[in-house]
Amino acid sequence: MTDIITLQQRIADLLGPQGCLLQPEQRQLYEKGARYGDGKSLCIARPANVDEAAELMRLCARDKIRIVPQGANTGLVGAASPDRSGLDVLLSMERIKGVIDIDPVDRVVQAYAGTRLSELNQALEKHDLYFPIDLGADPSLGGMLAANTGGARLIRYGDVRHNTLGLEALLIDPPGERLDLTNRLRKNNTGPDWKQCFIGTGGAYGVITQVVLQVHPRPQQSATALVAPASMEAAALLLRDVERNFADFLSAFEGISQNALQSVLQHVPGIAAPFEPLPPYAFLIELSSARPRSADFDLEKLFGAWLESCFGDLILDAVIDKPEVLWRIRHAISDSVRQEGKVVAFDISVPRSSLGQFRQEAAALLEQSHAGIKLFDFGHWGDGGLHFNLAIPEQLIADFPPLRINALRQEIYDLAVLKYKGSFSAEHGVGPFNQQFYERYTTPAQLALATRMQNVFDPERLLGVTSYGAKQ
């Protein structure tokens, strides 16, 4: 085995001083996760192009050095962080960036994986197009594919998987082999759809170097309301009925619990209470259209009339306001809740028809076994997504050591996954942080398949820190 200093030297020789970061203060930006976790790498490798990345993979494979691909380091499950051994090469894609081509007739864009979402949308703006995956962070496109990011507008546009027409990936076996799947076809049924293997698998099967995405006309008008349903049963019917009436336009159906709303009002200055008193739950409903507002097509008018017709049966109260006003409330929740205590964040999904029932049952479970902890849930209700976030008040933190939090997490997941056939990670992926839960909820048949699949793509286990296969 080659020693670490020699390997660092070889990588520096291959990629140049800009391409190989060795100083601790340079590395920290990459080794520490966006919100959680950290590790220690052998070096930060920043190839300038795809050929250099392939060469780096060959170099690492020769010495059986593990590679951890990283986009913009905005992930939340540790999938792009090295472990603490100092033996992983962190492969940053940030220099392999740039939009290659935009075709406005195709509504297709091709770009390198290191391009940021914001950079893509900036380039698309002059064509009145955008990539409608709406997120809090500004990830790289390669990272978005690897994580299959969802976000608030999935109900309208689907997730990243739905909008990916093609990609290019580098395989680790044979090392650095380029798999060119960069076609732009919407219809192509010529065998296994290989790109699916690289989407949502956190870099375990290959390093995504290029993406080909379907993009969409930018909305030209929208109508946004915050709605208090008549009851939680009415909430399900409200979703069903808004889809029946506005299926063509519905671009968000977000849930906000009373506690979450209360927390925003308390901690964010300048936001007025939309309801008095606050209802147990509220929904931010957004309609939008690529067609500009006109006298004969006005979403706000259509929406307003419909909301009016729902008063009583389905709706207790509703506020129609500018999107920026209502979304500001929604986007402030995550940070506000941080001021309520130590946050335990969740990223759950269940069938959306069960959301109300799941939420009630999970809240009762908390009440019973973990009194004092406070629930501030919110989420992408229309997609079945629920950030079932909790805050442990300052004075109770000592009562909730990591082991108890882990047990609590598992109780909630057991309810979501085993009883409601839900997901313990709706949007964020597996990664080392969710590894134990992946192993708990994945069936033996799937684990067996995953083990065989790892032998297809990465028999030496040289790629990424997530392991989908059964323990050897």
Place this chain on the structure above:
Amino acid sequence: MTDIITLQQRIADLLGPQGCLLQPEQRQLYEKGARYGDGKSLCIARPANVDEAAELMRLCARDKIRIVPQGANTGLVGAASPDRSGLDVLLSMERIKGVIDIDPVDRVVQAYAGTRLSELNQALEKHDLYFPIDLGADPSLGGMLAANTGGARLIRYGDVRHNTLGLEALLIDPPGERLDLTNRLRKNNTGPDWKQCFIGTGGAYGVITQVVLQVHPRPQQSATALVAPASMEAAALLLRDVERNFADFLSAFEGISQNALQSVLQHVPGIAAPFEPLPPYAFLIELSSARPRSADFDLEKLFGAWLESCFGDLILDAVIDKPEVLWRIRHAISDSVRQEGKVVAFDISVPRSSLGQFRQEAAALLEQSHAGIKLFDFGHWGDGGLHFNLAIPEQLIADFPPLRINALRQEIYDLAVLKYKGSFSAEHGVGPFNQQFYERYTTPAQLALATRMQNVFDPERLLGVTSYGAKQ
């Protein structure tokens, strides 16, 4: 090795007389393809439920007998037909049928694989929902997933892959193992998305037994026009502009060539010429909405005004008419062309911005090397799909023996795939009929992956007649 009679007996014992067809006149319905090809099976096995199907797979695997899964036998590439050896067991899923559950709030339906599309839509009707994959045939749902069917409304709803939330499949290794992926989640990022392996792979990796589909509100109003573009260059801009103005509503953008339109007018009684003279190309544009027509939201009015504004620059002429009138023309093409001579059908796609150029170049190629053959192309222009169908007039059929037709096919495919990065099979799949082209256009890197993948799912090559791996 067990002899055939014994095997037939064992299968009859397992599945009963209804479940094992042996008489030639009974078998023919399954052994002969919907439109092309035929084979000879060891028997037609028709298990009554999933357990019986699993048991059958175990029985066949023990004796290394190949199984060919079949849905409603409506496929066009021979993927569900046995070869001619008389040694394949044809596994018909037609008895494993029925809708299991419809959840109108989730907009989700779960059904057995043998359920027909028409049966599904009938069950959905009372909820004002439908599965919007629009096809000429009435396939089984399992077959639709295995073929990843597209159809005329892909531009709005995506293909079957986009609308599949879950499935259940039986693996052949271990034989008959049930892989339960029947979740109903729109957001679930917990590892490799295994269902993708079974979608569009023609039964090569497993037998689909259940499907979980996202369904959609049934349209309540529509507006349909047949449009003659000012030129073929204008056609691309027309597509771009109709999407900018009606992205929320566009549910079909179908192309019809002059010859195809002429053929319909000549052979189908009661259809009046929509234009005089016929333009070189016409487009059937359909808008639809789940929202009923009202004074303040009338798609026909909006569409009419917009079409008017396009006259001159983009549009030469346009006819707004009832959907059934205009779709009747579109749906009559395939059969009309059959009356023009011997049909050579194509199922090509290219990036939609290149459709006009590809078509022109392919027509010139025909003209030059295959004079006398006549082009009647039409297709799903909005998705980049083109049925580049040809008819060989009666008096020239002798000049076009099978080898020449195959060479012609390859010339057209070479142009589509190699020059335009298109597909030789946009909607219909690979199957034995396209095997030679699959091998021609698939890269060595993909073939190598496919070979390894086959070792994951079917190391003994016991499932299906399509082979995605490299020749051994």
